[in-house]
Every structure is written in C-alpha cells, then in structure tokens.
Amino acid sequence: MRIEPRETVSWLRVGLAPVFAVAAALFLCSALILWAGVSVPEAYVLLLKGAFGSAFALNETLTRSIPLIFTGLAAAVAFRAKFYNIGGEGQLYAGALAATFFGTGLLTLPPVLMIPFLMIAGALAGGALLIVPVLLKTRLNVDEVVTTLLLNFVVILLVGYLIEGPWKDPMALGWPQAASIIDEGVLPPLLAKGRLHLGLIIALAAAVLVFVMMRTTVKGFEIRAVGHNAKAAEFAGIPVGRTIIVTAMISGGLAGMAGVSEVAGLKGYLTLDLSPGFGYTGIAVAMLAQLHPLAVVPSAIFLSAMFVGADAMSRAVNIPTYLADVMVGISVLAMLVAAMLAQYRVRWRG
Amino acid sequence: MLTFRNVTKRFGTLAANDGISFDVEPGEVLALLGENGAGKTTLMNILFGHYQADEGVVEVDGRPLPGGSTDAAIKAGIDMVHQHFTLADNLTVLENITLGTESLWSLRQDKTGAKRKIAGLVETFGLAVDPDAPVRSLSVGERQRVEILKALYRDSRVLILDEPTAVLTPGETEQLFRTLKALTADGLAVIFISHKLHEILAISDRVAVLRAGKLVGIVETEAADRRRLAEMMVGREVERPALDRVAAGDAVLDVEGLILKSDDGRLLLDQVDLNVRAYEIVGIAGVAGNGQSALADVLSGLRPDFEGKVEHLGQSIRGVSPRHLVERGVGRIPEDRQASGVVGEMAVWENLASEDLRNPAISRAGFIDRKAALSRADRLIEAFDIRCKGASAETRLLSGGNMQKLILARALSPEPAFILANQPIRGLDEGAIAYVQSQLLEARERGAAILLMSEDLDELMAFTDRLAVIRDGRLSDLRPTAEWTIADLGLQMSAQRATGRVEAGLVGAGHAD
Numbered sequence: 001m002r003i004e005p006r007e008t009v010s011w012l013r014v015g016l017a018p019v020f021a022v023a024a025a026l027f028l029c030s031a032l033i034l035w036a037g038v039s040v041p042e043a044y045v046l047l048l049k050g051a052f053g054s055a056f057a058l059n060e061t062l063t064r065s066i067p068l069i070f071t072g073l074a075a076a077v078a079f080r081a082k083f084y085n086i087g088g089e090g091q092l093y094a095g096a097l098a099a100t101f102f103g104t105g106l107l108t109l110p111p112v113l114m115i116p117f118l119m120i121a122g123a124l125a126g127g128a129l130l131i132v133p134v135l136l137k138t139r140l141n142v143d144e145v146v147t148t149l150l151l152n153f154v155v156i157l158l159v160g161y162l163i164e165g166p167w168k169d170p171m172a173l174g175w176p177q178a179a180s181i182i183d184e185g186v187l188p189p190l191l192a193k194g195r196l197h198l199g200l201i202i203a204l205a206a207a208v209l210v211f212v213m214m215r216t217t218v219k220g221f222e223i224r225a226v227g228h229n230a231k232a233a234e235f236a237g238i239p240v241g242r243t244i245i246v247t248a249m250i251s252g253g254l255a256g257m258a259g260v261s262e263v264a265g266l267k268g269y270l271t272l273d274l275s276p277g278f279g280y281t282g283i284a285v286a287m288l289a290q291l292h293p294l295a296v297v298p299s300a301i302f303l304s305a306m307f308v309g310a311d312a313m314s315r316a317v318n319i320p321t322y323l324a325d326v327m328v329g330i331s332v333l334a335m336l337v338a339a340m341l342a343q344y345r346v347r348w349r350g
Numbered sequence: 351m352l353t354f355r356n357v358t359k360r361f362g363t364l365a366a367n368d369g370i371s372f373d374v375e376p377g378e379v380l381a382l383l384g385e386n387g388a389g390k391t392t393l394m395n396i397l398f399g400h401y402q403a404d405e406g407v408v409e410v411d412g413r414p415l416p417g418g419s420t421d422a423a424i425k426a427g428i429d430m431v432h433q434h435f436t437l438a439d440n441l442t443v444l445e446n447i448t449l450g451t452e453s454l455w456s457l458r459q460d461k462t463g464a465k466r467k468i469a470g471l472v473e474t475f476g477l478a479v480d481p482d483a484p485v486r487s488l489s490v491g492e493r494q495r496v497e498i499l500k501a502l503y504r505d506s507r508v509l510i511l512d513e514p515t516a517v518l519t520p521g522e523t524e525q526l527f528r529t530l531k532a533l534t535a536d537g538l539a540v541i542f543i544s545h546k547l548h549e550i551l552a553i554s555d556r557v558a559v560l561r562a563g564k565l566v567g568i569v570e571t572e573a574a575d576r577r578r579l580a581e582m583m584v585g586r587e588v589e590r591p592a593l594d595r596v597a598a599g600d601a602v603l604d605v606e607g608l609i610l611k612s613d614d615g616r617l618l619l620d621q622v623d624l625n626v627r628a629y630e631i632v633g634i635a636g637v638a639g640n641g642q643s644a645l646a647d648v649l650s651g652l653r654p655d656f657e658g659k660v661e662h663l664g665q666s667i668r669g670v671s672p673r674h675l676v677e678r679g680v681g682r683i684p685e686d687r688q689a690s691g692v693v694g695e696m697a698v699w700e701n702l703a704s705e706d707l708r709n710p711a712i713s714r715a716g717f718i719d720r721k722a723a724l725s726r727a728d729r730l731i732e733a734f735d736i737r738c739k740g741a742s743a744e745t746r747l748l749s750g751g752n753m754q755k756l757i758l759a760r761a762l763s764p765e766p767a768f769i770l771a772n773q774p775i776r777g778l779d780e781g782a783i784a785y786v787q788s789q790l791l792e793a794r795e796r797g798a799a800i801l802l803m804s805e806d807l808d809e810l811m812a813f814t815d816r817l818a819v820i821r822d823g824r825l826s827d828l829r830p831t832a833e834w835t836i837a838d839l840g841l842q843m844s845a846q847r848a849t850g851r852v853e854a855g856l857v858g859a860g861h862a863d
Contacts, residue, residue, distance in 0.1 A: 218707045229694065234672070234690075236673075236705045237671060237674075
C-alpha cells in the first residue's frame with residue numbers, strides 16, 4: 001500500500017470531505033445507540049428534532065454555536081500559521097475576566113460604546129494571555145502546545161479564586177459568582193423569545209473579517225506563508241517571529257471575545273461553569289472546517305447541534321448525553337482521514 | 351546477466367518508462383544517462399523493487415525477478431547505493447555493514463568472521479575505512495565506501511550507483527573510479543546513474559541514454575563523445591552559453607574579515623575576504639558543507655550576527671532584514687529551492703510576490719492588489735518561460751527547472767545590482783541549465799555583480815571571471831579563472847579535508863575503545 005499526493009485537488013472533493021466525515025461518524029455511533037438498546041433511526045430523528053426541530057431548538061443551537069465560532073476562528077487562525085494554540089479555554093476565561101472587571105460598574109458608557117469596549121477589552125486580555133507562550137516559542141523554541149494548555153488551568157484557578165474571594169457577588173446568596181454585567185454592557189437579545197443575542201452577529205462579522213484578512217491582506221499572506229513553509233517565508237523576507245506573534249494575538253483575541261460574549265450575552269455574570277470546554281471544542285470546530293474561516297460557521301453550528309440535539313435525545317430516550325462528545329470526537333477523526341484522502345490517494349498495489 | 355524486457359511504468363497518463371529493453375553484462379560499467387524526469391530513477395526503482403512495472407519483466411540470469419519486492423532484488427544479488435545514504439549514524443561501520451544480514455533470532459554475532467570478510471573486501475577493492483569507527487565520524491566519501499562495502503558484503507553482483515559523484519571531491523571521485531574498475535574486473539556489473547558527461551565518458555563501458563521515458567539508444571563509450579551524448583539526451587543540440595570577457599566595473603559587494611560562528615560556537619566562516627565587481631561573475635568552489643551555506647546566509651540577510659565588514663554598494667548590510675536587502679538591490683537564488691525557495695502549497699503568483707509584498711505596485715495599505723499581482727505574475731511567467739497551468743497553479747506541482755525559473759523571475763526581474771546564486775543549476779537538466787546560465791549572463795551584461803557558488807567545477811571554469819575555493823570556512827585567494835586548473839581546484843578543495851579525516855579517524859578509534 002502506498003500513499004501518493006494527488007496532482008490536482010478538486011474542490012468538490014475538499015468540499016465533500018466533511019460530509020463524508022460526518023456520515024462516517026453517525027454510522028459508527030449507530031453501534032453505540034444499538035448497544036444502548038434504542039432504534040437508530042429513532043435516536044437520530046430525536047437528535048435532529050432536538051437541534052433544529054422547533055424555533056426554540058434552533059434558537060438554542062445558534063446560541064450555543066456563538067462561543068464555538070469564536071474559539072473555532074481562534075484555532076483556525078493560529079493553526080494556519082502552525083502556532084498550535086491549545087489555550088482557547090484559558091483565553092476565553094481571560095476575556096470573561098476582563099468583561100467582568102470593566103463591565104460590572106467600574107465605568108459606565110452608553111451601550112453603543114460599552115459593548116465594543118468590553119469586546120476589545122476581552123480580546124486584549126485573551127491576546128495578553130498568549131504573550132508569554134508566544135515569546136517563549138519565538139525566542140527559545142518552547143513548545144506552545146504545552147505552555148498554552150497549562151495556562152488554561154492557571155486562568156481557571158484564578159477565576160475560581162476571584163469568584164470565591166475578592167470578586168464574589170454578595171447578593172448571590174453564597175453562590176460562587178461575580179457581580180452582574182451592568183445593563184449598558186449586556187448584549188441585547190436578537191429575538192423576542194429565546195436566548196439568542198447580539199454575539200451571533202459579532203461572531204459572524206469576525207468570521208468574515210478573518211476570512212478577508214487571510215485572503216486579501218499582506219498580513220494574511222504572511223501568516224499562510226509562515227504556516228506552510230517558515231524557512232521559505234524567512235528567506236523571502238517575511239518576519240517569521242513577528243508574524244507568529246501577530247497571529248497569536250489575533251487568535252487569543254478571538255478566544256477572549258468568546259468569553260465576553262458568554263458573560264455579557266448569555267450568563268450575565270462570571271461563574272466557573274461559563275464554558276463546558278468551548279476552548280477545546282473550538283479546535284474540533286476548526287479541524288472540521290479545514291481551518292477555513294467561513295467554514296468555521298457551519299462547523300460550529302453543526303457541533304452545537306450535536307450537543308443540543310444529544311441533550312434532547314437523552315431526555316427522550318435512555319441514551320447518555322456523552323454520545324454527543326463521542327460523535328464530535330469521531331467526526332474530527334473521520335475529518336482528518338477525509339481531509340487527507342482529499343489531498344492524497346491510496347494505491348493498494350505498487 | 352541482467353535483462354530489462356519491455357519494461358513499462360505509467361503514472362496516470364505519463365509513461366515514466368516506456369518499453370525499455372536492454373542487457374547488463376557482468377564486468378561492465380553501464381552508464382544510465384538522461385535528464386531529470388527521463389525515467390532513470392523510475393527504472394532503477396523497478397529493478398530494486400520499490401515499484402512494480404506495469405508491463406515487462408526484469409530477468410536475472412534468465413529468471414524473472416518478482417516485482418515490487420526489495421528483498422527479492424537483494425536476494426538476486428542486486429544492491430543500490432542511493433544518493434542520500436541509508437546508514438545509521440550511531441552505529442559503527444561494521445554494525446552498519448552487517449545490519450540486516452544476520453538472523454533476528456540469533457544471539458551470537460560472528461564479529462571476527464565479518465571483520466575478516468570486510469578486511470578482504472577493503473584490500474581487494476581499495477575501500478579504505480576503519481570498521482570500528484562510528485559512521486557519524488566519517489567523511490562523505492567514506493560513507494559512500496561503507497555503502498559499497500555493505501553491498502559487497504551481501505555478495506551483490508549488480509551494483510547500482512545513483513549520482514555517486516555529486517557529493518565527492520575530484521580526488522574522491524578518482525578513488526571511486528579506481529574502485530569501480532576493480533569491481534568490474536572481479537566480474538560485478540555496475541549501473542552508474544549520472545548526468546555528468548565527462549564522468550560517464552571516463553568510467554563507463556557502455557552508455558544507455560533515456561529521454562522522456564524511452565530508451566534512445568545504447569552506445570559504446572569508446573565510440574561516443576560529449577556532443578553526441580548531449581544531443582541524444584536532450585534530443586536537440588544544446589549550447590551552454592559562453593562568457594565573453596568584459597572589463598569589470600566598481601566593487602558592488604565588499605567583504606572583509608567576515609567571521610560567523612554557529613550556535614554552539616564552531617567557526618563557520620573564518621576571516622573571509624571577498625569582493626565582487628559590476629560586470630563580473632565570481633565563483634566559489636568547494637565541497638558541500640565547507641561554509642557555502644553560511645556565507646550565503648550572511649549575504650541573504652538571514653544571519654545578522656556576523657563579525658567583520660560586509661558592504662553592498664558601500665553600505666553595511668548589518669541588521670538589514672532580507673526584505674530590505676531585496677529592496678536595496680540584492681537578488682538571491684537559494685541553495686535548496688524546494689525547502690527555502692518557494693512555498694509549495696501557495697500559488698505561483700503568490701511565490702512571485704513573496705519578496706516584495708509591500709511594493710506599492712502590488713499592495714496598498716496592507717491589502718494585496720490581487721489583480722496587479724496576478725498581471726505582473728502573468729508577465730513574469732511569459733518572460734521567464736515558466737511552464738505551469740497559470741499564475742494560480744500550486745507551486746509544488748512545478749518541475750524543478752520551472753521552480754528555478756520562478757525563483758529567477760522573482761530574484762532577477764527587479765534588476766538587482768548584486769546577485770547571489772547558490773548552486774543555481776544543481777539537479778537541473780541541460781535545457782534548464784542553459785536557461786539559468788543565460789539569464790545570469792544577461793544580468794552580468796547589464797552590469798550586475800554575481801557571486802556563484804557551485805560544486806560543478808565545469809560550470810565554474812566555464813562561467814566565472816574570478817574564482818576562489820572555500821574549505822572549512824576559509825576562502826582561498828580570489829584569482830582570475832584562467833589561472834586555475836581543475837587539478838588546482840581539486841587540491842584546494844580537499845587539502846584541508848585530508849587532515850580533517852585523520853582527526854575523525856582518531857576520534858573514531860577512541861570511540862571504539
């Protein structure tokens with residue numbers, strides 16, 4: 001058996017790769033559903049209905065996809081430059097911390113200014129969290145996977161300390177949570193019913209902006225060149241170190257905005273269950289989107305639908321919600337295989 | 351003893367080998383000549399079992415060789431010395447040679463027997479190498495000898511050598527040729543793959559010429575000459591451009607007392623003095639790994655941590671980034687075009703733009719003017735005859751020659767005052783070589799100062815105004831090329847390495863104890 005690169009990579013094949021990956025994941029998960037003793041079609045219909053079957057379900061799926069779009073973009077941008085930022089979770093909480101610090105009464109601006117201000121503050125906080133890992137990487141060649149991953153725990157512990165201690169809301173009846181975001185800073189809901197909020201519009205705008213940046217700007221060109229071949233990029237005069245630093249700031253900033261959006265848009269105040277691992281799931285979102293900024297949006301909505309749908313399914317029949325995690329995991333694995341098969345062909349005989 | 355019968359191998363619609371039939375006789379050196387992509391490597395990969403032929407067979411002593419199995423080839427007595435050696439650096443010469451010949455389950459190792467056999471081979475074929483030295487301490491020439499010993503130790507009767515002289519000094523090449531004569535006198539058959547005509551004329555008995563996957567013909571070397579072989583190989587007459595003498599102008603590049611150290615403190619460049627004037631090509635000869643890359647890195651702006659003086663048009667280049675060097679008029683052709691010349695996954699137009707992204711001609715306020723960049727790329731593709739499916743094609747799909755043309759287009763089209771050409775013709779076929787050289791000549795005619803680093807002494811002798819030899823980071827005197835002979839160059843290139851080898855041998859002996 002031999003694996004050879006294809007001379008031409010057809011767009012159809014690249015586009016169909018995620019579809020096949022998802023189909024393979026659903027097929028493989030059927031075994032688990034059968035094992036749980038439920039009919040497979042019934043389970044998947046319940047899942048689909050739970051995710052898209054009603055206005056409420058759709059609303060919930062889209063709401064859940066907002067942080068995933070942000071963290072997915074964060075991973076997609078960074079991975080394009082081969083800067084493996086695994087710290088999306090920590091950067092998300094850093095953004096949430098910034099929103100809580102500025103947004104709970106420290107200063108009050110009209111909403112038109114307050115919301116952008118909180119977003120920017122959160123983005124800066126997310127980026128700031130990456131300064132040390134990225135400098136360690138560019139100066140001393142320290143592996144960023146390790147440093148960014150470990151910083152997640154540092155930040156989460158810091159959040160735990162703050163909401164149990166100095167930032168604890170005295171009005172919260174003893175629950176470990178920070179004070180609420182003031183009304184001027186809250187992201188307004190988009191619809192009369194449901195939890196969908198302005199964060200979706202900001203997330204979509206971010207996806208378009210990232211796409212435009214990667215495709216049309218000098219900086220985007222440099223990020224792609226560094227990611228594909230850092231040696232050639234350096235030879236051509238592209239400042240490799242600086243490009244990686246800029247990439248890290250953009251990536252951290254996007255993840256930080258996820259935190260602002262969750263605190264100011266959904267929860268209203270900072271708690272430790274703000275994110276059930278959106279930072280990590282963002283990596284899966286980016287992989288499934290093949291690191292394409294616009295594809296991050298459907299990818300995030302799909303993964304969000306899996307989680308929301310699996311919740312509904314487990315309520316209706318006796319299947320644990322963990323099935324959604326398994327599906328997402330298998331989808332990403334299948335996606336990696338499918339993406340490779342789009343670029344390479346397998347010859348079984350020499 | 352070895353017969354190719356109608357061997358055909360297709361990759362998609364391309365026939366890499368098309369109905370190739372010929373014999374290899376014991377006791378002969380058969381040279382396999384052809385341009386890149388002519389099918390030499392594919393044919394040898396079929397013989398050695400890396401590929402399976404779509405049609406036809408290879409027969410050894412009248413018996414067909416089962417295709418697609420390297421084991422079968424080795425069992426049939428065929429062995430190959432690859433261009434990139436396949437030795438384990440951390441093992442000794444003896445261990446490398448016996449690796450794979452002993453049963454995995456045998457606990458005992460017959461070291462003395464193996465040593466005796468190797469000593470015999472070393473003696474008979476003039477393959478001097480210390481069996482107890484670790485391979486990492488050996489010079490390139492010695493490593494090649496270990497590879498040959500490895501094949502002989504397995505009692506191979508057909509030895510394939512893939513571009514064996516590419517890494518050797520002229521002296522080492524001569525030694526290799528003496529070994530090959532001894533081998534064929536002993537009844538071995540040698541298949542010698544090369545595109546260097548003078549070597550083929552010197553060593554082979556017969557020459558098989560491949561072109562575009564087909565066997566053009568087999569000629570007795572005695573009846574062949576350079577011109578005829580070149581014509582057979584290319585299919586038409588190829589003249590490499592010649593240099594006509596013109597008076598050099600003012601110094602463009604001026605280097606004095608240049609010192610560069612590696613990260614672990616070793617001296618890579620030691621007091622290098624060098625100047626290159628307008629209207630001249632200065633050559634630097636040397637065996638790979640003697641400081642050429644270090645010098646090229648400094649002149650390309652990749653190593654700002656040098657000591658000494660390096661001036662381009664009277665201005666120091668210290669602290670000048672590669673981007674600004676390009677802006678100031680330095681054109682650079684990198685040594686390894688795939689690794690550092692182009693970004694393979696990006697489009698041709700993007701690679702053509704990558705050195706001057708902030709040039710107002712193709713970008714404005716941080717946004718790339720795609721239209722302008724594409725139309726400029728179209729012009730360059732046309733002007734430099736880059737064969738590709740268009741400016742948006744992925745660069746990795748280009749052939750080596752076309753990739754080099756892309757790099758030439760990028761480096762030469764801004765008409766730089768100084769051009770650094772590091773191994774610009776390495777691995778290219780005759781047509782592409784002639785093209786690269788004519789482009790450099792054109793640049794010289796308009797007054798560019800060119801520094802040409804090459805391992806190809808023929809190229810340097812024919813194509814430079816002044817010439818120096820680099821070894822162990824030290825540069826010899828820069829003399830007019832007419833005052834050099836190939837023998838002088840060979841001596842200068844290897845003199846220092848001879849002592850280096852003695853040191854390596856001592857280190858090796860120390861390790862063995």
